[in-house]
Amino acid sequence: MNGICTLANDTVYDQLIALLNSIEVILGSNTPVCIYPFDDQIEQIKAEIVNRPNVFIYEDSASIQRWDMFMQAASPQSINRKYRIYGGHRRFCAFDNPFDNFVYMDADTLLMNSLDGVFQKLNDYDCVVYDFQFYHPEKVYNIESQKLFNVFEQQQLKSEIFCSGFYGSKRGLFDQEKIEWLLSKLKEGESEILYKTGDQPVLNYMFMRSGIPIYNFAYHLPDSEKTGSSVTSKHFEERDNILYDKGNRLTYIHYIGIPPSITEAVCLGENIEFPYRDLFLHYRYLHEPEKRPVFTAPSRSYSESPNFFQRIFRKLKLNLRG
Incomplete structure (x- = not known):
């Protein structure tokens, strides 16, 4: 089964409602959406989704705890120092359940187009993304670390880095054995190549260190077809509540920042x-x-x-x- 995942608590309630409504408009009201709880503050969300039978909150506490423990070991500063991104790693629960193939979307995004192309690409790749984060590797990895270039090839760093706010992937890619292997590499010293803190560097590392090919529409599409996705791009045109980039319909808009x-x-x-x-x-x-x-x-x-x-x-x- 295919579905959409997101991560939320009551702090992002308004953003979440906007996202859910955009999914309903673009994909229909029967599209299954799983919400991973950022923390325990989800009372407003629970009340809201009573009227949305296609939307449900992830309740597998063992899975949540597994990824909490993973993040504690992989990036302890993200949890111990109570950074604002605490809880963001719970999006990783999508690798456990409930969908065979999924598209993860941050709560501060709006869907603008069909996701058929993303799911079709998942027939050939285990990770499908659409953003220009590869232009800014310094927000994912410590580019001052010489070890970075011993772990990853230059071409990987130029083409595979992606934003954790939108990506398509699959269940079962990261079982406990794979998680333990990744943690062993980080403990051997590779943790120094990660950007300071947060789920985005860890997610990139998980895919890239595992040798999982990443397909990025923004990297592979012809310039005449690719679109942006960030609100920092001021040239998008709005028609009938949909955004276009030089005539091409956006897949999603990310209210990043x-x-x-x-x-x-x-x-x-x-x-x-x-x-x-x-x-x-x-x-x-x-x-x-x-x-x-x-x-x-x-x-x-x-x-x-x-x-x-x-x-x-x-x-x-x-x-x-x-």
Whole structure:
């Protein structure tokens, strides 16, 4: 069975609803979606998916614990120091269950197109991606480490590095034996080649160190056909709530760099501008347009002082509780 996976807790509730609605619009309401719990804060999500029979929360505690232990050993600083990405590695549970083939999408993405091409590629590859992370290897590996080039060939680093926010893969690629082997290599000193912390470097390492070929549409498609996916690209054109890159329909849009505190503040009525905001609000309020915020105050850019928006967000939350 094929399906879509994501990772969430109540902090990204608004983003998650927008994603689920975009999947419904593009693929239909029967598309199975599995949510891996970032942590235990999922009460809002549980209440919401009661009305979405195709969406369910992953409840295999043994699987979750297995990957928690793996991440603790592979990148202990990601857990011990309580970085904000804590829990992000639970997306790895997709390699256990529930789908034979899956596409993982971060909660801060929106689906813009069919995934048939991704699933078809999974007939020939065990990992299929679509992004330009390979232009920035320094966000995945420690490129100052000489050992990096002893572990991976230069061509691998130029073509296989990918963003962990969107990828297609398969169940069963990383059994306990493979996990133990990867950990042994990291303990032998290869941990120094990983970028500071987080699930993205570890996920790349898992595939690349295992010798699993990675197909990236962004690397292999002709320039006339490939599209971007990040909100940092300002040239996308919107038609009928779908984005196009120089006439080519995007597969997905990733609101990378827009923290959930910003989207939640916007949904609470604060007039904060961020790229493709109207598109996000369209999908967030697809089934409840009457609740879509109407902005009256002057707008501010999300790129202004983070401390300013943190104060706004706290004030909004306090007002709602009061």
